Amino acid sequence: MKTEYNFRSRSFFAIGPHLLGLIFIAVGFFTLVSPLFMPGDNSVNKALLVGSCAIVFGSMVITSYPGTFFDFKNNRFKKYYCFIGYKTGQWKTLPPLKLVKVFPYTFKGDMMANGVNPTPTIKFTHYIVALYSDQPKPVVALEYENKNSALEGSKIISDEMNATLNIQLS
Numbered sequence: 427m428k429t430e431y432n433f434r435s436r437s438f439f440a441i442g443p444h445l446l447g448l449i450f451i452a453v454g455f456f457t458l459v460s461p462l463f464m465p466g467d468n469s470v471n472k473a474l475l476v477g478s479c480a481i482v483f484g485s486m487v488i489t490s491y492p493g494t495f496f497d498f499k500n501n502r503f504k505k506y507y508c509f510i511g512y513k514t515g516q517w518k519t520l521p522p523l524k525l526v527k528v529f530p531y532t533f534k535g536d537m538m539a540n541g542v543n544p545t546p547t548i549k550f551t552h553y554i555v556a557l558y559s560d561q562p563k564p565v566v567a568l569e570y571e572n573k574n575s576a577l578e579g580s581k582i583i584s585d586e587m588n589a590t591l592n593i594q595l596s
Contacts, residue, residue, distance in 0.1 A: 429499040429586075430498060432493060433568050435493055435494075435569065444488055450484030451481050454481035456477075486510055493506055501521075503517070521565060525589055527593075527594065528553060528593045535548060554568070555579055577593070
């Protein structure tokens with residue numbers, strides 16, 4: 427029996443901040459080794475400073491992400507933002523849940539629009555886990571990119587909160 431569940435909403439290779447963090451880290455490493463194979467008056471100190479700063483900044487971006495933390499023992503949850511391991515957010519009371527609903531959400535998106543060339547449009551499917559109490563509006567909705575993770579998370583939450591699990595994947 428779990429007493430808590432942590433939903434982290436992040437994807438390292440998706441277009442956005444985490445990809446930018448990986449790019450900064452790659453540029454930082456390239457800058458660190460550039461004095462070895464690039465002739466000229468580049469100072470090693472400058473390369474160390476710029477490369478190290480890029481790696482540190484990229485690492486900070488990669489370790490930052492939003493999420494939702496559930497404390498089943500105390501019937502509360504916290505929507506947080508994690509920055510370098512420190513989670514900020516406020517606790518809210520989790521009302522007794524009646525229903526945990528899982529359903530797909532499909533949308534069209536562009537690969538990487540550059541404003542000049544047409545880009546292919548592809549369909550993305552995310553899986554929503556919505557937690558309902560007595561109200562028609564969900565208390566919390568979690569968006570997963572992976573179907574198995576959504577099913578696993580919904581099972582944990584429904585078991586811990588004694589809620590009915592409704593899976594609608596067709």
